[in-house]
Amino acid sequence: MKQLQVDLGHRSYPIFIGRDLLGHAEYLAPYIQSKQVMVVSNTTVAPLYLEKTLAGLQGFETSSVILPDGESYKNLHVLNQIFDELLSQRFDRRATLLALGGGVVGDMTGFAAACYQRGVSFIQIPTTLLAQVDSSVGGKTGVNHPLGKNMIGAFHQPQCVLCDTDTLNTLEERQLSAGLAEVVKYGLLGDADFIGWLENNADQLLARDPDALAYAIERSCQDKADIVAKDELEAGVRALLNLGHTFGHAIETGMGYGVCLHGEAVGMGMYLAAELSQRQGWISRSDVERTDQLLQAMNIPRRIPQDISVEQMLELMKVDKKVRDGQVRLVLLKTLGEAFLTSDYSADLMRDVLSNSYA
Amino acid sequence: MKQLQVDLGHRSYPIFIGRDLLGHAEYLAPYIQSKQVMVVSNTTVAPLYLEKTLAGLQGFETSSVILPDGESYKNLHVLNQIFDELLSQRFDRRATLLALGGGVVGDMTGFAAACYQRGVSFIQIPTTLLAQVDSSVGGKTGVNHPLGKNMIGAFHQPQCVLCDTDTLNTLEERQLSAGLAEVVKYGLLGDADFIGWLENNADQLLARDPDALAYAIERSCQDKADIVAKDELEAGVRALLNLGHTFGHAIETGMGYGVCLHGEAVGMGMYLAAELSQRQGWISRSDVERTDQLLQAMNIPRRIPQDISVEQMLELMKVDKKVRDGQVRLVLLKTLGEAFLTSDYSADLMRDVLSNSYA
Numbered sequence: 001m002k003q004l005q006v007d008l009g010h011r012s013y014p015i016f017i018g019r020d021l022l023g024h025a026e027y028l029a030p031y032i033q034s035k036q037v038m039v040v041s042n043t044t045v046a047p048l049y050l051e052k053t054l055a056g057l058q059g060f061e062t063s064s065v066i067l068p069d070g071e072s073y074k075n076l077h078v079l080n081q082i083f084d085e086l087l088s089q090r091f092d093r094r095a096t097l098l099a100l101g102g103g104v105v106g107d108m109t110g111f112a113a114a115c116y117q118r119g120v121s122f123i124q125i126p127t128t129l130l131a132q133v134d135s136s137v138g139g140k141t142g143v144n145h146p147l148g149k150n151m152i153g154a155f156h157q158p159q160c161v162l163c164d165t166d167t168l169n170t171l172e173e174r175q176l177s178a179g180l181a182e183v184v185k186y187g188l189l190g191d192a193d194f195i196g197w198l199e200n201n202a203d204q205l206l207a208r209d210p211d212a213l214a215y216a217i218e219r220s221c222q223d224k225a226d227i228v229a230k231d232e233l234e235a236g237v238r239a240l241l242n243l244g245h246t247f248g249h250a251i252e253t254g255m256g257y258g259v260c261l262h263g264e265a266v267g268m269g270m271y272l273a274a275e276l277s278q279r280q281g282w283i284s285r286s287d288v289e290r291t292d293q294l295l296q297a298m299n300i301p302r303r304i305p306q307d308i309s310v311e312q313m314l315e316l317m318k319v320d321k322k323v324r325d326g327q328v329r330l331v332l333l334k335t336l337g338e339a340f341l342t343s344d345y346s347a348d349l350m351r352d353v354l355s356n357s358y359a
Numbered sequence: 360m361k362q363l364q365v366d367l368g369h370r371s372y373p374i375f376i377g378r379d380l381l382g383h384a385e386y387l388a389p390y391i392q393s394k395q396v397m398v399v400s401n402t403t404v405a406p407l408y409l410e411k412t413l414a415g416l417q418g419f420e421t422s423s424v425i426l427p428d429g430e431s432y433k434n435l436h437v438l439n440q441i442f443d444e445l446l447s448q449r450f451d452r453r454a455t456l457l458a459l460g461g462g463v464v465g466d467m468t469g470f471a472a473a474c475y476q477r478g479v480s481f482i483q484i485p486t487t488l489l490a491q492v493d494s495s496v497g498g499k500t501g502v503n504h505p506l507g508k509n510m511i512g513a514f515h516q517p518q519c520v521l522c523d524t525d526t527l528n529t530l531e532e533r534q535l536s537a538g539l540a541e542v543v544k545y546g547l548l549g550d551a552d553f554i555g556w557l558e559n560n561a562d563q564l565l566a567r568d569p570d571a572l573a574y575a576i577e578r579s580c581q582d583k584a585d586i587v588a589k590d591e592l593e594a595g596v597r598a599l600l601n602l603g604h605t606f607g608h609a610i611e612t613g614m615g616y617g618v619c620l621h622g623e624a625v626g627m628g629m630y631l632a633a634e635l636s637q638r639q640g641w642i643s644r645s646d647v648e649r650t651d652q653l654l655q656a657m658n659i660p661r662r663i664p665q666d667i668s669v670e671q672m673l674e675l676m677k678v679d680k681k682v683r684d685g686q687v688r689l690v691l692l693k694t695l696g697e698a699f700l701t702s703d704y705s706a707d708l709m710r711d712v713l714s715n716s717y718a
Binding site: 153325 | 393394435438439442449452453473475477478498677678684699
């Protein structure tokens with residue numbers, strides 16, 4: 001078992017990574033304040049892991065709420081189901097919420113914890129690779145709005161995170177690859193050595209080799225934790241974690257939430273960011289190809305679905321939290337392994353990249 | 360014009376109190392970060408003061424959203440109207456929300472600001488006495504849930520608060536008295552001298568004498584600011600501001616949101632707290648009578664409506680943010696002018712007080 005610390009002053013917390021962690025009380029109990037624990041999961045994950053999770057919470061007053069599965073349910077209306085349960089069970093301000101599931105469950109549970117009685121504790125047990133390498137670090141929580149992804153939310157840090165790699169064995173292949181897209185992201189945006197490791201270990205990762213997975217999760221979380229520690233509230237450098245996300249969110253919103261997986265959309269977005277960075281003269285054609293091949297090796301789609309027009313993409317990209325005074329700022333690549341935030345790119349080249357990047 | 364500082368480190372902010380402040384850009388402009396300002400108001404206040412408010416925001420890109428008026432609309436569903444407007448107008452992360460209205464508008468606008476893109480700035484222009492002396496200090500924001508008042512929310516401090524006493528001239532008498540209930544609260548919980556001042560000035564306050572009102576607002580805000588500065592997130596002493604509120608919230612929830620005004624319910628709650636404190640032997644019978652008479656002098660109702668049973672009261676009081684391990688903790692009176700938080704009271708005396716305090 002590996003342990004990694006996210007360093008945020010009095011909001012610091014540990015991430016435990018390894019096999020067979022679920023159901024062992026010793027990891028969670030020290031981080032639970034009172035007896036009340038509400039487990040939030042979804043209809044896919046609960047049948048697989050809820051019982052084991054509850055078995056690790058003996059001696060606590062547990063309750064659970066099972067949400068419908070999918071990005072299309074990540075909204076204020078479904079969020080209210082968590083509040084309904086908390087209130088009808090008389091959960092008080094010292095209660096702990098425990099998120100058991102993927103990124104959607106984590107984001108919604110964290111946001112519910114941020115808002116319930118103006119803030120209660122929460123713990124994350126992410127069960128998808130994407131959630132383990134992304135939403136487990138950084139405290140971003142929230143829900144979608146029909147007009148924009150993750151537009152309603154809060155920064156709220158968990159008490160601890162438990163990444164049990166065994167839970168990845170039940171993950172669909174498509175979900176595994178979507179998670180690997182976010183892993184690749186950490187290499188591209190700031191960890192050039194990791195790109196090489198990923199190229200050499202793509203097959204092991206797809207074969208779910210537990211050591212390879214644990215290493216990829218640990219390195220991704222460490223890379224993200226280093227950035228978040230520098231900029232918890234995303235005033236600066238943290239925006240780099242959005243590599244591929246402005247394009248990706250537009251694709252997700254345009255397709256309707258849940259059609260494209262988040263990681264798939266980010267994969268497309270990273271390819272588009274690489275293409276635009278090349279046209280701007282920052283990275284080489286072979287860098288773009290290397291990016292494309294690494295994504296391909298992880299079975300990640302890289303081209304925009306035909307269902308979205310270029311005009312639609314441009315319009316949807318304007319709804320982004322990095323927009324300032326109407327200007328869409330993008331995370332682009334200075335080199336392969338170094339991203340930067342800029343609004344200094346050509347609208348014509350952008351249009352050209354989009355037009356030539358369809359599936 | 361009086362100016363008062365709420366001292367919260369880098370979240371400190373000023374409160375401006377006086378006549379004819381609305382519509383003067385010099386008070387607001389220094390606290391607005393970018394050009395985008397969304398004014399949130401309601402169907403009662405907007406016809407009276409929206410135009411004047413917008414006139415004080417020339418040079419900014421303003422937009423407005425008008426919510427239905429009343430506590431019964433303080434919910435997640437109506438909150439979403441603010442997000443709809445912000446997103447359809449493409450408001451970005453540096454936008455400012457401006458609350459123009461009473462406590463409901465302030466709480467909802469503040470909560471929308473706390474959650475929109477995980478946090479944007481907001482300014483409060485409270486137009487009721489209750490909002491000026493209560494919700495303008497402390498950063499509590501939120502909405503109600505059918506099972507409990509203010510159960511969903513956030514702590515989010517405004518950039519500044521503007522209390523224009525002229526706006527109180529259009530206030531219904533019942534609303535004025537409800538605001539005075541919260542003013543009386545500051546005296547009872549920690550400012551014994553202020554009780555005497557209020558007894559001597561009840562008539563001037565009800566006659567809306569601007570100097571008396573400005574003094575009462577300033578002293579109330581100062582009393583509250585002193586407490587909030589010691590305990591921003593309500594880990595301790597801040598709970599004293601809840602004098603009368605556990606009883607009051609139960610009455611509000613039991614009657615259905617909007618039937619009793621919040622200040623009226625708090626008035627009843629303070630009377631009940633005084634009665635229970637007397638039965639416990641902490642304050643004297645004449646203290647209870649003095650409390651009752653001061654509330655009466657302000658035209659504040661003090662007795663529980665017949666519509667709620669004792670059992671209902673006891674059940675509803677269990678849904679309170681001060682509940683710990685199932686125990687209802689109450690703010691009671693040690694002396695007239697000194698409140699304390701305790702779970703050490705007799706359930707029998709509580710039942711007796713409730714049974715004998717009906718209208």
